[in-house]
Amino acid sequence: MSLMKARRLFQASLLLATALALGACGFHLRENAVLPAGMQRVHLSVSGGGEFERHLARALETSGSTIEDAGGTGIAELRVPVAAFSTETLSAGGYVRISEYTVRYQVQFDVLGADGQLLVPHQRIDMSREYSYDASNSVGNAAQVQEIQRSLNDDMVQAILFRLQAAARHGLAAPTSTASAH
Numbered sequence: 815m816s817l818m819k820a821r822r823l824f825q826a827s828l829l830l831a832t833a834l835a836l837g838a839c840g841f842h843l844r845e846n847a848v849l850p851a852g853m854q855r856v857h858l859s860v861s862g863g864g865e866f867e868r869h870l871a872r873a874l875e876t877s878g879s880t881i882e883d884a885g886g887t888g889i890a891e892l893r894v895p896v897a898a899f900s901t902e903t904l905s906a907g908g909y910v911r912i913s914e915y916t917v918r919y920q921v922q923f924d925v926l927g928a929d930g931q932l933l934v935p936h937q938r939i940d941m942s943r944e945y946s947y948d949a950s951n952s953v954g955n956a957a958q959v960q961e962i963q964r965s966l967n968d969d970m971v972q973a974i975l976f977r978l979q980a981a982a983r984h985g986l987a988a989p990t991s992t993a994s995a996h
């Protein structure tokens with residue numbers, strides 16, 4: 815057997831082993847969310863907009879919705895009156911220097927269907943991440959907080975899509991309690 819064929823066989827075996835290992839550990843590619851009927855066309859009304867609104871719009875489009883610039887007849891409305899970050903002190907080190915923080919993210923939303931009826935009742939989702947603060951590296955700390963906020967944005971969009979998918983499966987039986995992810 816030539817060296818080239820042996821290399822190809824090894825690469826194919828390695829690829830197969832990797833695929834089997836991923837399947838065995840429960841890894842599956844994430845599917846698009848199945849949105850409730852009446853959300854084919856959606857207007858987003860997001861407090862503050864920004865990165866969260868862009869990620870949410872992209873996720874809704876990936877799930878089959880068309881994002882409209884304005885509301886109107888035949889257009890559902892996903893309203894997000896609260897999308898706010900806050901930071902809390904967790905612990906302080908020597909000489910009362912803060913050494914750990916929690917970044918909290920709260921989003922509240924509801925959805926009016928294309929017919930103007932409440933499709934998904936008011937929902938509140940709380941998420942948080944903890945991080946250590948290094949007083950000697952303030953630039954690195956700012957970058958760390960930005961990365962935590964980006965990660966929370968991504969997780970929040972997925973949590974909203976899960977709630978919308980639950981509403982699609984169970985009508986108005988979507989969860990209304992506060993969820994917390996750490």
